[in-house]
Amino acid sequence: MLSLTLKEVIHQIQQGKICAKELCEKCIARAARVKELNAFTTETHNIAKKQASASAERQATHATLPLDGVPVAVKDNFCTKGIRTTCASHMLESFLPPYNATMVEKLLNNGACLLGKTNLDEFGMGCGSIDSIYGPVRNPWNYHFVCQSLEEAGLQLGSKESHSMTYSQLKARGIHMSAQSRSKVLRQTREAEKMTEDVHCGSDWYIAGGSSGGSAVAVASGVCFGALGSDTGGSVRNPASYCGVVGFKPTYGRLSRHGLIPLVNSLDVPGIFTRTVEDAAILFNHLGGHDVNDSTTVSDPFHKQDLPDISIKDLCIGIPKEYHSPGISEEILNAWKWAADLFEKAGAKVIQVSLPHTQYSIVCYSVLCCCEVASNMARYDGIEFGYRAENNESTEELIAASRHYGFNDVVQGRIFAGNYFLLRQNYEKYFMKAQKVRRLISEDFQKVYSKKVDILLTPTTPTEAPLYSWFSEQDNRTRTAEQDVYTQPVNMAGVPAVSVPVRLSQAGLPVSLQLIGQSFKDHDLLTVAKWFEQQVKFPRLDLSYLD
Amino acid sequence: MIAVTRITAKSSTRNLRQKLQLNNYFSSKVPDEPTWVPIDKEKLPKVPELDEATVNHLERLSLVKFNNQAGVERLYKAIEYANQLHMVDTEGVEPLDSVLENRSVYLREDKVTDGNCLKDILQNASLVVEDYFVAPPGNIPLKPVDKKSSK
Structure with a gap:
């Protein structure tokens, strides 16, 4: 039951084949x-049970709502009425919002059941979901569960077998190797074995990506059928890519940000995690549209659409050459090339295009993000809500002491940097400069799309999911600069994009690619993504052996 | 002897076929080499020294204390990284602050739509006196901390 898609689950609930309570x-x-896996900051199982009972009652009377009984999870930076909303920060550890975010309200009004609030990097600042006061999120792929270890106690050798198999698979594929590359592979195999041992002993694991890592893991591990995340520079697409699920960031202005605790107002977009592209479209249909409480949602009518089956013969796919950046892994590069060919063989026109300012986008992002963060975080003073320190010396001392305890080093660092860039003598030099570069990045996209390109095909992340031990060697800023290179330009331009899992790497981890569409043509993007998904037939993670 | 030759011949055609397949497999549309321009750090502006006055000023603006040298170093790195922006020619380019700049954004009517939520609002404050938020004395500047003495 848990390996069904959201579409199938909705169908079976509506038909009465599955009982909402049982699900x-x-x-x-x-x-x-x-x-x-630490995907949740707060579990709301009792609330979910009540909601499921209500769904079951409606099932009995055949007056069901469109998402009746569908279990969902919500990133812990969307306000939920009466359910603590923490942003994984000490600052909001005991914050009880008096209202629901519009996205949450829409899910619940359509009958969905809320299983819990999901873990994230503090205030969404990060790309690993490791900087949370609740500890890091773990990727379910290649993960050795404790319950498994108990059952398999004494069978440690299994790990070695699986890795020598990948080596022999290489040989079986007849890949011709020089002595040098053979010794490289052997060395890598040995390293991989060592890593696998660490993974199996529980001391290391693959990261989930971030910042919406908890939502990605909740969907990937079969706990729920859809989840909400937020995407400022790739925070939905990045963890979706690492966890082998679909991660959709709609056009800026399509989904309401009301009740989403802001990180960077001009870039933040609510995002959707599901197992298939069609599932993402279903949730998007129920979430989209103008919201009187968010003046940055556009007011033109939003039409629900089913995704048609299409022929891609008339389609023009652009391959932006700047997305071959230093640091991309062989595995990702090959998948990208393979996918480009796949479109071409199916009859689409595939051309190389240029988005010349891509390289500077991540730098531009770092400046704009810090500036808006410095401004947005000013609301946390410990007086009206949030953590209040025991300091009554002066208002400024109280605020500083509260913020010192309430924010981690990453948040504090971004506030300092933002305030530095916003200093009177630096305002032009950094903030205005970054906004000008942002226009050039946005225009790069417009120019490509005006030349008859329909969709862009790029990698989502430069590598597959890294190991926690490796990822935590460098600081948050360095990792963001590496991991968000392909995702944040999309936020700069406000266009929609979706990460689709494509295949498994030699190490058995998901490899995903990103499709980027045109503003307000979200359904067109998803239609192509659905076609692509049908071709690649990604093997979804099945954890039913745990039940 | 003959059998051995045959096997070799067979395996070499297989290798050849695989090579062909591999070539076919790789699209020419995706570039084979990274396309980024290397940045000459020498050409970037130098990060000015973050003296005590600047640090104290930033602490007052941020209402967070650096506490140690590590925080100052982190800021230095962030500025150094941001300086790459100066490689981009932005002559005559207007700043972009919202991707919706060409759309008229909706403004709702200036009418009260909610209220009577005193209890909801105050429940999140740690200290309340007679329905008022409580703050200690104002207009007292933040005391700077000595960065060098604390590790």
């Missing part, structure tokens, strides 16, 4: 089995 119980049981 909810199964999801709660799965959540308990995969608890060590």
